Amino acid sequence: MNITPIQKKAWLELKVEGRLDASWAEHFFSTVAAHMREGRHDIRVDATELNYLSSAGMRSLLRAHRELAAVSGQFAIIRASEFVIRTLSMSGFDSLLKLDLADQDDAPEADESEDKGAGWTSKGIRFEKFAIDPDARMEVRPAGRWIPWARLDAAECEKIPLGRDCIAIGTGASAESFEEAKDRMGDFASAAGCTAWLPGTGADSPDYILQEGRFVPELLAANGLRAVGGISSLLRFSPAEEGASLELSTLIESAFAATGATSVAFVAIAEVDGLVGVSLTRSPGLIGENDKPAEFPELREWMSFCGERVHSGKQALLVGFADASRSGLSQPLLPALPSRNGWAAHVHAAVFPFHPLPNGEIYMSDCVAQLFAGAEPSALLHLVEDARPTLGLGASSFLRGACWCAPATFHSEAR
Amino acid sequence: MLELNNVKKTFFPGTPNEVQALRGISMKLEDGCFAAIIGTNGSGKSTSLNAVAGSFMVDSGQIHLDGHDITKWPEYRRASLIGRVFQNPFAGTAAEMTIAENIVLSMRRGKTRGLGLALNRRIREEIKERIRPLNMGLETRIDNPIGTLSGGQRQALTLLMATWLRPKLLLLDEHTAALDPKSAAQVAVLTKEIIEREKLTALMVTHSMQQAVQLPHRIIMMHKGQIVEDIYGERKARVKVADLMNAFDRVRRRDLFDASVAEQVLPQFA
Structure with a gap:
């Protein structure tokens, strides 16, 4: 599995290529956790090249979602393939993961609601x-x-x-x-x-x-x-x-x-x-x-x-x-x-x-x-x-x- | 019961190589107590075992075993009370002799030996009965030279031989350290079984924290020739590998806490 981070203005995109299964689930979660540690709390997974998702993989997605929710962050899957959408929908994870089917490139660049101090x-x-x-x-x-x-x-x-x-x-x-x-x-x-x-x-x-x-x-x-x-x-x-x-x-x-x-x-x-x-x-x-x-x-x-x-x-x-x-x-x-x-x-x-x-x-x-x-x-x-x-x-x-x-x-x- | 009282030993005294290996160690092992000694390299754990076994005479202090003051006893005399298993699986047995011949030697340890046949049918049957529970299939190979066995098999037999006559004290010097992980685990389990079944008093040196936690009733930690931790009773019941690692870390930190550190930190401690 390859995970490529792409820093957008308002969020971090993780382009995931390959299989998200038991062998890679921990690696995926550790990567998300490392980015969270650096203060990136809006993370979106580009699933275009994600070609397999096992239960262990879904669990790691869920874990990432929960960890980010705990710090008032955002976690979404974007550009998912038919296979990923079907797998998540049938497993009941689509609602939990805020499965986002739209291409997000047009989203606003910054979250205006976030408090900014001097x-x-x-x-x-x-x-x-x-x-x-x-x-x-x-x-x-x-x-x-x-x-x-x-x-x-x-x-x-x-x-x-x-x-x-x-x-x-x-x-x-x-x-x-x-x-x-x-x-x-x-x-x-x-x-x-x-x-x-x-x-x-x-x-x-x-x-x-x-x-x-x-x-x-x-x-x-x-x-x-x-x-x-x-x-x-x-x-x-x-x-x-x-x-x-x-x-x-x-x-x-x-x-x-x-x-x-x-x-x-x-x-x-x-x-x-x-x-x-x-x-x-x-x-x-x-x-x-x-x-x-x-x-x-x-x-x-x-x-x-x-x-x-x-x-x-x-x-x-x-x-x-x-x-x-x-x-x-x-x-x-x-x-x-x-x-x-x-x-x-x-x-x-x-x-x-x-x-x-x-x-x-x-x-x-x-x-x-x-x-x-x-x-x-x-x-x-x-x-x-x-x-x-x-x-x-x-x-x-x-x-x-x-x-x-x-x-x-x-x-x-x-x- | 084993009792060490302020035992000291310095090797190469008065030379540039002087090593204060034991700096006044005292311990009391009640009958049936199984204790592990752990410590870093050079901490004095093997030296303690060798002091008890009589591999050298201590400089001062007393060693009592089973009511005898054995401090001045030579090693061969102590062997009548003590069984030993060494780290090297090839050290406690004679490679050219058969399994049965090796065992019959251990059966007569400390006893008078005559010129009669050492092995007879009854003894051979007894040997087979005693080695069958090892579950290594050795009972059918008692006439094979012991040198043909694997390290694990040989160490298991050495353990059996060392405890054949139910010694007053069993000394185990890193006896699983030279074995492959599977054999080491087998011999560790066997060690616990034999010691518990025979209600032996035993002192084991080990580098394995896992063994120290799982096998004995008591853990003695040594550092620079001194006992720095003695974990038994309810503390032993709850001790974990992480606790032992913490104890090592405490000892290491203590070594790093020198006078220059004291000078720095004391004024900052309000």
Whole structure:
């Protein structure tokens, strides 16, 4: 089977030649999925040269249709032969696949209904900004008072609700009491009522808790930042040049630019180019009197380093706070960002299998909920930059995605 | 029961080729426990097996087997308690001797041998009975030289010979690694069957994550001469190949986490 992509102005045409049977069905679907990953959500299959269609082939067409429908995309078969039309009609797939018998060359060149934001290109990345609520902002307060790597006391922990109205990151555990939590505290990230946390038990993959009905998840936080408020802007980004990727600091810079603020809170869902980060492998609640977790090599008993750029091709949910205002208030929980003088940032990333986002203006709560409704998160990292000469892994970077952000006001005490 | 207590071994000490092969390993295998040792090349898994078998004397630490302190026992003396199967299917048998002759040797392992006939009709029948369940048709070929058999057949027989006298401990050193995939699977199944039927205590070195997950009750992971993971009980019941790969990945990441990384990341961890 030959699949030739032809980029039209408003859609992508895939000219399919040969047999779409069990041997080629997966290849066909993978090709469609790869184009979806690149943001092409209107895909039409030119079936002029498609000379055989088995049930496996029909299933792959159906799969492509469903995947595109899930991101509000379009999938159609054009210029189908009599054989293909008959096969699809007799199988009852014609209605599902929006079998389009007309030649589509005269179709309008662009979909006028699609939301278009104000756009710009920077460092090979195309940005689009959508204003959501220009007056919205986030009030950020600390949660818990643990200072790494001191011994953790029950009195320093704070139970925090993680409902749909807030975003949060930090170190904590889903538990009723300190006794229950102290041997399992780990990094967490929460947005839109969905919280992923990596138990500090050496677990490989995060656990997660979701807001359901009247149930609002709570975490006992040793420390963290929790923000309540609204989103002011949505940034969409994708590579404008082949090989271009967006470093975390550039994403933060774009959030500063989009909000016009020097302190921001943000949530992003992005395809990962590579992540660099650490995670707690042992709960800070277990730090004993004679332990020195901040000293090497003992640090390795408490923290894991990714060792290489990881999770390429997956989807990350980023929850973060950044500050370029040099405000003293925010410093304890906002460590300096090595690559940017005077900037501070604290970002956690929960990693999921890749699933494309719809194009245009999209809603954070829907997208985050959809992420958690799919396959489970496979990792959770506290992102860091590794600026070591030669050996350094650099900074986390991303290919395409969406970033919802708002100006942030950092408060020194919990309300 | 097998018990290793802080066993250390350094090869070529004080030379540029010095290798700290075992850095104080301790483990206790209860009677009837079947454990697999996994690890990267040079992790010390085969060295651990050889230390137990007595292929060399350890530098320090103790090894107890079936209530005996065997630390200072020579290899031949330990053979009365231990059955072994090696990676090379041609290593545990005498190629020129027949199947029956090889087996009768193993039947008398650790026992006094006289000048009487080793093989008689009763023993031949017993041998046939014991090798029939292998389902390899070997019971009709017991007078054939063992060297005429395939690697898989020979390894199956070696396994049977090693367990003929129900040893206190069975050591399996990557015993399926040199076989073709089909024979390897057959011998793996046979291994599990024999160990379970005879309720043997066994220690198996393997590179196959699939075998480590499917065959034993317990998985011991070694790295640089130390035990870094010991998976048993309910953890073993749910462990998957991906979990073992993750465990290897953790070990690898830990090696990459050096002082220069610590210097970079500590200030960024608030």
